Amino acid sequence: MLKNGLDFIGINHYTSFYSKDCMFSPCEPGPGAARIEGYALRTAQKDGVYIGEPTTVDWLYVYPQGMEKMVTYIKERNNNTPMFITENGYGENSTNEEQFHDVKRVEYMRSYLQALADAMRTKGADVRGYFVWSLLNDFEWTSGYKVKFGLHHVDYGTLKRTPRLSAAWYRQFIANHTLQILSAQEY
DSSP states (O other), X not given: OOSXXXXXXXXXXXXXXXXXXXXXXXXXXXXXXXXGGGGEEEESEETTEESSEEOSSTTOEEOTHHHHXXXXXXXXXXXXXXXXXXXXXXXXXXXXXXXXXXXXXXXXXXHHHHHHHHHXXXXXXXXXXXXXXXXXXXXXTTTBTSSBOOSEEEOTTTOOEEEOHHHHHHHHHHHHTOSOOOOTTTO
16 A cells, blocks of 8 residues: 555546446356456447447447546545546547548547536546547557547658647637537537
């Protein structure tokens, strides 16, 4: 145990899943990367219904309530130790039309930031910072350059970086210093 406790807790949050205990409940355990992970079934569906809107990325479902629930849970379990959302973002296998007019990313960010604001305002969570993933398209561990998380499109042939709608929206959100969050259609 640390003598003076934690300075802060960093949280990476993108999506949510249902989880079922497979040690004491009848279920088929998940594959798991580590041995302990095999004792639970992680699934995006319950009774055939997805937890949130599926995306073009096979593991990403839009469920902003998960942000509020997760931050509240960590607040309650850790005596409201200051938190930073160190990663949160929307990835997609985008088409040419979606490359620059990424409305779904804007809606994802708007809804997740609203859920985070709700956890802070109504539940008293001590969240000190938020970092969107990612400024630029990048190399994702298991997807390479296929999945795009960047607020800026990167042309890998020329390395030209072009801001997407989400970059302009996020810049405006920060500049306004307000929790009143506009949707992509209002922007």
